[in-house]
Amino acid sequence: MDFIVNEVMDGNMNSTINAGKHEKLNAKKDYLNGKFIKTVEENKDAMFRLAYSIVLNQQDAEDIVSEAVLKGYSHLEDLKNAKKMKAWLFQILVNESKACLKKRSRMDLVEDSSLFEDNGDNKENNYDLLEFVCRLDDIYKEVVILYYFEDFNVKEIANILDISEGTIKSRLSRARAKLKEFLENDNKWKG
Helix, strand or coil, rough: HHHHHHHHHHHHHHHHHHHHHHHHHHHHHHHHHHHHHHHHHHHHHHHHHHHHHHHHCCCHHHHHHHCCCCCCCHHHHHHCCHHHHHHHHHHHHHHHHHHHHHHHHCCCCCCCCCHHHHCCCCCCCCCCCCHHHHHCCCHHHHHHHHHHHHHCCCHHHHHHHHCCCHHHHHHHHHHHHHHHHHHCCHHHEEE
């Protein structure tokens, strides 16, 4: 008889413990959902700029951002550190952008720099540096955008792109040299 009572008590205890675990899991899920929504809202423009800088197509960039947000949300439970959510989301975005480029059957990309133009009266003198960045090879363009436009540090960029910090530093250095060359050869920057 004591055996049956102990079984029933153990069963009740387990269900109480399981209910506590369930509440903690729900609280964690709610926290991650809220943080995810906030992260997306705060970074949606930056995400679009990065995707656009890689694929150079407005519609593709919009689709990539949507797909990255969807993938991020559906794999939110896989995120190991909520503090790194932004970098994690940008890593998904970069991977989606690269996948989009691979899917394209032809590589003659048309640059629509009008998305980055200033609508001021003096457009001829208002030359956008981003136009030069878009001329860079993809491997340099993505590190420049992440470093200078999105304020990620070298370590975060290395995690996002899944390459070494040394490679990031090397690509940034080469990109700076190439940008300097572009600027020196452009009549509008010579003054």
